[in-house]
Amino acid sequence: MAEDRRTRRSRRALGAALVELVLERGFTALTVEDITERADVARATFYAHFRDKEDLFARVTADLLTELGERLAPAVADSAVGFTGKPVLEMLRHAREERDLYRIVLRGEGDGKPLQMFVDACARATAEEFRARAERNAVKPRIDPELLARVWVGEQLAVLRWWVEQDAPSLPAEEVVRMLLDLAMRGRYWASGFEPPA
Amino acid sequence: MAEDRRTRRSRRALGAALVELVLERGFTALTVEDITERADVARATFYAHFRDKEDLFARVTADLLTELGERLAPAVADSAVGFTGKPVLEMLRHAREERDLYRIVLRGEGDGKPLQMFVDACARATAEEFRARAERNAVKPRIDPELLARVWVGEQLAVLRWWVEQDAPSLPAEEVVRMLLDLAMRGRYWASGFEPPA
DNA sequence: CAGTTACTGAACAGTCTGTATGGCATTGAT
DNA sequence: ATCAATGCCATACAGACTGTTCAGTAACTG
Incomplete structure (x- = not known):
């Protein structure tokens, strides 16, 4: 019952x-x-x-986030290095299945607060991860980790948004993740086709 | 009169x-x-x-965009290579002066449509710029220019948002631009402090 | 200074909200 | 199959906000 x-x-x-x-x-x-x-x-x-329509919206998105969290947990545990590999792929898959809802949320629909919260949480976690990783490997970040985290999250989000809004997805999720990994490793300059600078 | x-x-x-x-x-x-x-x-x-409050909002933001456009025009003409240098710096300065309005717009306040439009316009222009640059230098992009453009715009926007929302700006505009340039040239891996991969 | 034009305050119908009600129908448990 | 519980429905209501109109008053321009 x-x-x-x-x-x-x-x-x-x-x-x-x-x-x-x-x-x-x-x-x-x-x-x-x-x-x-x-x-x-x-x-x-x-x-x-x-209570009102924002309440309904809040619950619907909260459910989505819970679901995403459950799917991401194992992937995060797997990928020791960072987030860019399996977790992102898993998120793209989730987004494919729940495309409509993702579109709505990513458009910042409904005052956009759920989105903001999510982004901020991601950014904080990412900054922490960056710091921890630098510590672990005894390297000194060349760029403020806070800024770097924002860049990373903004990047993933922009791609996700673009991918979800396309009428006919031009690239499969796996391909997108590969590109993002390349980008992280070698930079946008390389990605454009140039040889890396001295 | x-x-x-x-x-x-x-x-x-x-x-x-x-x-x-x-x-x-x-x-x-x-x-x-x-x-x-x-x-x-x-x-x-x-x-x-x-007509209504969205009309007022639309006009206020439209004015801001016009102003930004006027300030950006000379900077874009100057920086032949791309957008990441002077134009971004100029935008950051503008954002410092009109901080409140920038915050509002970047939060996607008011259904967020002005923001979406702006982002899409930027992304299209950027994709075009990437394509043209590749052509001009006779190099083949290693990553879909469309995706690359989204990444770039998403990145700039995330940084801008973060920078504008900070209570006490932790970094001067010039510093931020320098970091973004480094990031574009050498990638996030390098930025984290690691040596570039083989 | 005079004519024009914008602002004011008030009133109006219309829409949407959020709450309350009593009667009806479906449900889950026995 | 029956019954008590519970969710649904239709309706009604006050309150808030919207967008429009209008006549009187004040401020501006030339």
Whole structure:
């Protein structure tokens, strides 16, 4: 008796309706009635489950993040060196499956706070990872790790966003990850086709 | 008789009020009355100038973009190689002067569409620049220029966002640009302190 | 100074919100 | 199969915000 079937049905329908509609018209343009209508649910029922539409949105994205976290955990444990390998690949795969939701979140829809939080968390973790790695290998960073972390996160995010927004994905996930790895190792100058400088 | 002084006064006050309030409470939380109250202007006057609050926001950001464009033009002409040098520096300076507005825009406040447009425009221009440069120097890109452009823009934007959000700027603009240049030339691996791979 | 133009304050209908209600239908457990 | 519990529905309501209109007043330009 974990949960009443009706409850589950309503919640699911409302979540799905939200995603559809945000994609069609954008979050701010939506009214609660739009959502309940699409979900084929009474407006009163909406308020029985969620405080307002931002609440619904918050829960939907929170679920997505939890799911992502669960899928990422083993990949992170595997890849001792850093994040750029398996974890990113795993994220791209997740993004492929949940494409609609990823698009919405990455567009910063719904005041964009879930996205900001996620980015900041990533950036902090990454900066820490960079520092730890430098320590471990007894090397001195040539660039402020804080800045470097922002660059890294911004980069991954930009690629993810671009990849998810394409109508027909021009590159498979594996290919994208390979390019990102090359880029990290050898720099953008090399990537453009030039020989590395002296 | 370019413009009535009262008109100018009202518009300015409303724009300034918007910026203040968005920073304090976020765009979506604001009502038109909040804005007119802060600006000390009648609500009816607001509608004499702007269709709604998104209209006001759009104009304010459009002005900012125009200003940026004017400041960037000479810098772009100067730096024949690409964007990473003078233009970025100039943008950072502009961002320092208009810090509040930059913060708002970069947070994707107000449905974030102005930001998206700007980013997409940058990405397209950058991709084109990369292609042209490769052609000019007769080298073959080792990574899809489209992806590379997204990476570059995402990177600059992340840094800019980080730089503008800091309470006390930890690095001067010149320093940031230097680091970005190094990063572009030698890659993140090098930046972390490691010797370049074979 | 005079004519023009912008601002003000008030009022209006319309939309959306969030809450409350009592009757009805589905559900899960016995 | 039955029953008590619980979620759903339709409806209604006050309150907030929107966008428009208008007549009176003040400020500006030339």
